Amino acid sequence: MKLHKSLRFRIFLSMLLLVVVASILIAVVTIYQYREEAQDYHRDRLVRKETAITKNIDYVLENTTFPKETQYIPLIFKKKIYEIKDINNLEIYFYDFDGKLLKSSRASFLKDTSHAKIPKYILDALENSPEKRYLEEFEEDGQKYQSSYSYITDPSFKPLAILNLPYIEDDDFINKELKENLTRMGIAYFFMLLIAVAIAYFLSKYITRSLNQVSEKITATRLDQRNAKIDLDENTTQEISNLVVAYNQMIDELENSAAQLAASEREAAWREMAKQVAHEIKNPLTPMRLTVQSFQRKFDPEDEKIKEKVEEYSNTLIQQIDTMSSIASAFSTYADMPAQQDETLNLVRITKLAMDIFNEGYIYFESEEKEIIAKFDRTQLIRVITNLIKNSIQAIDQKQPENPKVVVKVYSENSKACITVEDNGLGISEENKDKIFEPKFTTKSSGMGLGLAMVKNIVETYNGQITFESQEGEGAIFKVTIPKLAVN
Numbered sequence: 001m002k003l004h005k006s007l008r009f010r011i012f013l014s015m016l017l018l019v020v021v022a023s024i025l026i027a028v029v030t031i032y033q034y035r036e037e038a039q040d041y042h043r044d045r046l047v048r049k050e051t052a053i054t055k056n057i058d059y060v061l062e063n064t065t066f067p068k069e070t071q072y073i074p075l076i077f078k079k080k081i082y083e084i085k086d087i088n089n090l091e092i093y094f095y096d097f098d099g100k101l102l103k104s105s106r107a108s109f110l111k112d113t114s115h116a117k118i119p120k121y122i123l124d125a126l127e128n129s130p131e132k133r134y135l136e137e138f139e140e141d142g143q144k145y146q147s148s149y150s151y152i153t154d155p156s157f158k159p160l161a162i163l164n165l166p167y168i169e170d171d172d173f174i175n176k177e178l179k180e181n182l183t184r185m186g187i188a189y190f191f192m193l194l195i196a197v198a199i200a201y202f203l204s205k206y207i208t209r210s211l212n213q214v215s216e217k218i219t220a221t222r223l224d225q226r227n228a229k230i231d232l233d234e235n236t237t238q239e240i241s242n243l244v245v246a247y248n249q250m251i252d253e254l255e256n257s258a259a260q261l262a263a264s265e266r267e268a269a270w271r272e273m274a275k276q277v278a279h280e281i282k283n284p285l286t287p288m289r290l291t292v293q294s295f296q297r298k299f300d301p302e303d304e305k306i307k308e309k310v311e312e313y314s315n316t317l318i319q320q321i322d323t324m325s326s327i328a329s330a331f332s333t334y335a336d337m338p339a340q341q342d343e344t345l346n347l348v349r350i351t352k353l354a355m356d357i358f359n360e361g362y363i364y365f366e367s368e369e370k371e372i373i374a375k376f377d378r379t380q381l382i383r384v385i386t387n388l389i390k391n392s393i394q395a396i397d398q399k400q401p402e403n404p405k406v407v408v409k410v411y412s413e414n415s416k417a418c419i420t421v422e423d424n425g426l427g428i429s430e431e432n433k434d435k436i437f438e439p440k441f442t443t444k445s446s447g448m449g450l451g452l453a454m455v456k457n458i459v460e461t462y463n464g465q466i467t468f469e470s471q472e473g474e475g476a477i478f479k480v481t482i483p484k485l486a487v488n
Helices: 007-063 070-076 080-088 120-128 172-220 238-298 306-335 347-357 378-399 430-435 451-461
Strands: 093-095 101-104 133-140 143-153 159-168 343-346 363-366 373-376 406-413 416-423 465-471 475-483
Touching (some): 007 080, 007 143, 007 172, 070 159, 120 143, 343 378, 347 363, 347 373, 347 406, 347 416, 373 378, 378 416, 378 451, 378 475
Antiparallel strands (some): 133 143, 406 416, 416 475, 465 475
16 A cells, blocks of 8 residues: 655655755865865976976986986986985986887886886877977876876977976875765765754744644535635635635535535425325325225115124224324424434343333344443334344244244443344345445335334434345344443
């Protein structure tokens, strides 16, 4: 099942993600900036050192007594190259124009072959460079290097040799600074995140407070009751105000619709009730008319059996009149239920009392408890039980089983009180199960279909529930469940 997250949670999460993403972006930008600054620093530092070394070389060339020729470079800088190296803290290499090493500041007892010759591609790049300078960047064993190549000239700007300055990019200090800076930023953003959590919590709570109020009102909205409108606060936002105004308008329209629907339902109910009453009354009127007409045709004052025939005629009319009276009473009971009188009752005792009016020997009562207390109207509870038992008796009469049996049980089920009426009568077919509690529905030729509808109405008035289980031809079990009162 897909979970739908609340607006408050989304606002809260969005603000936290905003802070976290901002922190990550700033950290990335900071690292990128440090790396750019490190590259610029090493590049500028190499240029500064190259400028300083070039000035020292020019000074040595101006004051040397040797001829200013390429072949004399090793002699001119025999000792001076080490002084220049110590001053600038950088290794110095001189090459001829063919790329062969002339002089190196690197002291070694063995012959240095690592810088013995400049590669040809560097010589070509240096020669073709407009600035007569070439910078090579490379990496060995995880260490970054820069190597600068340029020409040294005599006072008349005649090239004498190629100057090579290898430079190691030492980022330890910069990396240390970066690590310390990121650590400080991490601590700052941690506290900022805590502050953001608090702000996001209270801000999301403030934003969704009005929405929750509207949600609670909408949840509590019922068609069969008067619904309260929502009062607007002065500080309510425009969006929430629009929502509240729309809700209040909906309440007005709902009340109008509910009133119209109630009037329409009452009118339809009375029409249906009138049709049903007319239909049910018409049924006994037909045999009454036929009886009167037959008696009128066959009436003979001189007949010896006139008294018997009059008595038979009277009994027939009385029977039909009783049927009409029963119909009127049933409709009156269903349409105008008496006001309920809530009483604290012992269901076990009242149920046994309601069963006393039945004389059938196959009706049994079962209860393992002597007292189950619930709040109910005594008269209506008896009406519920007697109606259910009558239905069971009628179902048994329709089936005529060898061993008829109706069992009434009263028991507790957690916080509920339960009454079941079980029989082995005709049962309920699958096609009739959905209509069993509908008014007017009946499977009996003489019934009006109001008994179970009335029972359902009474039980639901007390927040109860009536259910049933049945298989056609094997009987049925009706179960009434109502809230039970705790006994101190």
